[in-house]
Every structure is written in C-alpha cells, then in structure tokens.
Amino acid sequence: MSTAWLQDLGGGVYAVDTAFQREHFDAAYLLRRDGRAAFIDTGTNFGVPRLLQALQVLGIPRDAVDWVIPTHVHLDHAGGVGLLMQELPTATLLVHPRGVRHLVDPGALYQGALAVYGAEEMARSYGELRPVPAGRVQASSDEQVVLLGGSPLRLIDTPGHARHHHCIWDEHTRGWFTGDTFGLSYREFDTERGAWIMPTSTPVQFEPEVLRLSVQRLLQADPQCMYLTHFSRVTGVPRLAALLLGLLDETVALGRACAALPAAQRHQQLKQGLLALYRASLADHGCHLDTATLARLLELDIELNAQGIAIWLDRESRPRA
Incomplete structure (x- = not known):
C-alpha cells in the first residue's frame, strides 16, 4: 500500500495530503498522543477516505479519536467534517463559536460556497455537506486548553482571514496549526533559501489589519514551526x-x-x-x-x-x- 500521501512530521504529528485540487495543496493533520488521536482540519468529503486510511496505517482505532478540530469552516478545511464525524463514534467536534451553526446545519455554508464556485465546481470538489449533531459539537473559546492524552492543545481566536478562525498551539512540538492565518506555502516554490509564503484574502471576511494582529499574536509564542493547511510544516518562522x-x-x-x-x-x-x-x-x-x-x-x-x-x-x- 503506497502511503506517499501520509507524512510523519515527528512528535506524533502526521500530515495527510487530502488531494484537494492537486497533490501537495491541502493538508489535514493527525495527532497521536498517549494512545489518543485528533484531526486538525479535514479537507473536503473526498479527502475523508485518506483520513480514515491514515488511522488504519498507523494502527489507531477509530474510537481513539477524541477531537476533530477545523481551524475554520471554509470547505477546503472543514467540508469533510460531517462525513468524518459519522465514522468516529467517540469524537467531539471543536469549532470556533462563529462556525458552530454552519457545521450543525451546513445549508447556509453550502449556499455561500455555491455563490463563489458554482454548482459544477461544488459537485466536483466538495460534494454534499453532512450535518453534525449539535450534541457532538463544542464551541471553542480564546485561550482554551484541551487535552489529547496528557498533551495540552491551546486554542486562540485568530480573525483576519475569517472571523470564524482559531489556531491551535501544540506545546509538544512548539508549533501552531494555522489554517490560513499564517498564509500559504507551496512546496513547488521551495529554494535553497527555504520556503516561500504568501497571505490569502479568500472571500468573504478578509481584514488585513486584523490579520496582522493575529499573525503577531502567533509569533508571541516563539514557534519553532507552523503547520499550514496549504501546505504542511514550515520552519524559519521569523523570516517567513x-x-x-x-x-x-x-x-x-x-x-x-x-x-x-x-x-x-x-x-x-x-x-x-x-x-x-x-x-x-x-x-x-x-x-x-x-x-x-x-x-x-x-x-x-x-x-x-x-x-x-x-x-x-x-x-x-x-x-x-
């Protein structure tokens, strides 16, 4: 079985290439600590089989997954949440409070994306959005800490790209799971200088001054790395x-x-x-x-x-x- 789409980043962190748009474009993350697991971002519905296969490859039972944590509810990050939650019987969905209603009842989320992408692209790239039962959803709060096994994960509110965006700090690897707050960095653009990065202003809540403040807040933790959804881990954070x-x-x-x-x-x-x-x-x-x-x-x-x-x-x- 080829697992080129599953990358061991060390420290119990694995990047799963969801194959959205192209390879090396959209990553979800699987964290494993003390026999327990969490997903951060899911990609779209079409990436969910790879997420489940990653559990199988790593020998992680589905009922060991405690958390599914989308950084925000844009569909390349959270479109597969509902489908994935159906396959993880004991997981809790932890989402920014502004995003809760969109994942419990994804109708408005779908219509908003439909207006941007059109019906053909929605069918090709995203599929039908599945709702998550409200009883399995928890709203995050700024500076909230949850445990994965015995390992703390800290969440902070990071608007600027979207008002429903939070980032997740992993003290164990001293890295942020940044969604789109810390921009986009594609491996095709790596040179001997390292990674290149760019900001994203995807519709509809781009606020540049607020985004700047969110980035500066991330930097206060002196991170050793950033786990980007687009794409994978980057280091050399001050330069980036x-x-x-x-x-x-x-x-x-x-x-x-x-x-x-x-x-x-x-x-x-x-x-x-x-x-x-x-x-x-x-x-x-x-x-x-x-x-x-x-x-x-x-x-x-x-x-x-x-x-x-x-x-x-x-x-x-x-x-x-």
Missing part, C-alpha cells in the same frame, strides 16, 4: 513572518490603487497585479519557474484573493453608522 507581512502590505497597497475602478476592470487589475507581485517576490526568493507555471500553480489563489480584496474594498467604502 516578515515575508508574509510584507506581502500583506503590498496586497493592501494594490487593492487601494484599484479601488476606484469599475468592478470587472478592478478584478482583472487585481489578478494581474497579484501575479506580478508574487512573481517578483518569488524571483527575489530564487525561484526560477517561468511565469506560465507560476500562473498555473497560483491560478485558484489569485482568483480567490482578487475576489476577497474586492469584497474588503467594498466593505471599507461603505459609510460607517
């Missing part, structure tokens, strides 16, 4: 944080420069501007992939980032009550 926040500033500047354009023109200008921004940053990082390859690898992110920036700009332009 500086790169991430610098690109966030450039993203904001690009958005403000395009703010007054008509919607369709603004969207195209944002997409072109983001590609140029990422291309220049990657060149400085020593990445020599050609522009067409960069555009292909970043196509989905550029499209969604442009949409999210536009929504943020429109929200900013509204008169405040």
Whole structure:
C-alpha cells in the first residue's frame, strides 16, 4: 500500500495530503498522543477516505479519536467534517463559536460556497455537506486548553482571514496549526533559501489589519514551526513572518490603487497585479519557474484573493453608522 500521501512530521504529528485540487495543496493533520488521536482540519468529503486510511496505517482505532478540530469552516478545511464525524463514534467536534451553526446545519455554508464556485465546481470538489449533531459539537473559546492524552492543545481566536478562525498551539512540538492565518506555502516554490509564503484574502471576511494582529499574536509564542493547511510544516518562522507581512502590505497597497475602478476592470487589475507581485517576490526568493507555471500553480489563489480584496474594498467604502 503506497502511503506517499501520509507524512510523519515527528512528535506524533502526521500530515495527510487530502488531494484537494492537486497533490501537495491541502493538508489535514493527525495527532497521536498517549494512545489518543485528533484531526486538525479535514479537507473536503473526498479527502475523508485518506483520513480514515491514515488511522488504519498507523494502527489507531477509530474510537481513539477524541477531537476533530477545523481551524475554520471554509470547505477546503472543514467540508469533510460531517462525513468524518459519522465514522468516529467517540469524537467531539471543536469549532470556533462563529462556525458552530454552519457545521450543525451546513445549508447556509453550502449556499455561500455555491455563490463563489458554482454548482459544477461544488459537485466536483466538495460534494454534499453532512450535518453534525449539535450534541457532538463544542464551541471553542480564546485561550482554551484541551487535552489529547496528557498533551495540552491551546486554542486562540485568530480573525483576519475569517472571523470564524482559531489556531491551535501544540506545546509538544512548539508549533501552531494555522489554517490560513499564517498564509500559504507551496512546496513547488521551495529554494535553497527555504520556503516561500504568501497571505490569502479568500472571500468573504478578509481584514488585513486584523490579520496582522493575529499573525503577531502567533509569533508571541516563539514557534519553532507552523503547520499550514496549504501546505504542511514550515520552519524559519521569523523570516517567513516578515515575508508574509510584507506581502500583506503590498496586497493592501494594490487593492487601494484599484479601488476606484469599475468592478470587472478592478478584478482583472487585481489578478494581474497579484501575479506580478508574487512573481517578483518569488524571483527575489530564487525561484526560477517561468511565469506560465507560476500562473498555473497560483491560478485558484489569485482568483480567490482578487475576489476577497474586492469584497474588503467594498466593505471599507461603505459609510460607517
């Protein structure tokens, strides 16, 4: 049985490539401590068979899984939660309080994603969302600590990418499970300098100044690594944080420069501007992939980032009550 999709990161942490969109794009994490287990993020419904197979490969009984903890309820992180919970009889779902209702009754979540992606893409990439019984759901709180075996996991509220986002601190490995708060880092862009990273402004709750504060809060723990959903563990956190926040500033500047354009023109200008921004940053990082390859690898992110920036700009332009 090939298990190239299952990576042992040490310290009882395993990355499971959910195969969403492409390989090495979307990770869920399986933690094993003192005979107990937890999943952090799940990918979509189509990633759930790999999560269950990971338990089998590692010899972990399904009833040893105590927690399923999505970082937030965007579907590439939590679309498979309901289906996975059906297969884990003793697990509790631990979700940000703003996300609870969306996983107990995913109808509104599905409709929101449908508006962004369309029916064909929803069927191809996400499938039918399964509800989770309310009695199996616990809302997280800021600075909450839960135990996995005897190992503490600490949760903090980290808005900026989404208001329903929390991150999870693992003291054992001194790493944060960051969802999308600490950005995106694809292994295709690694060079001798290490990983490259970029912020994500996916619709619909991108708030750059709030995101900056969340990133700074993560850094206060002096993390040795970050476990990204997109994709896998990265180290050299101070360098990556500086790169991430610098690109966030450039993203904001690009958005403000395009703010007054008509919607369709603004969207195209944002997409072109983001590609140029990422291309220049990657060149400085020593990445020599050609522009067409960069555009292909970043196509989905550029499209969604442009949409999210536009929504943020429109929200900013509204008169405040």
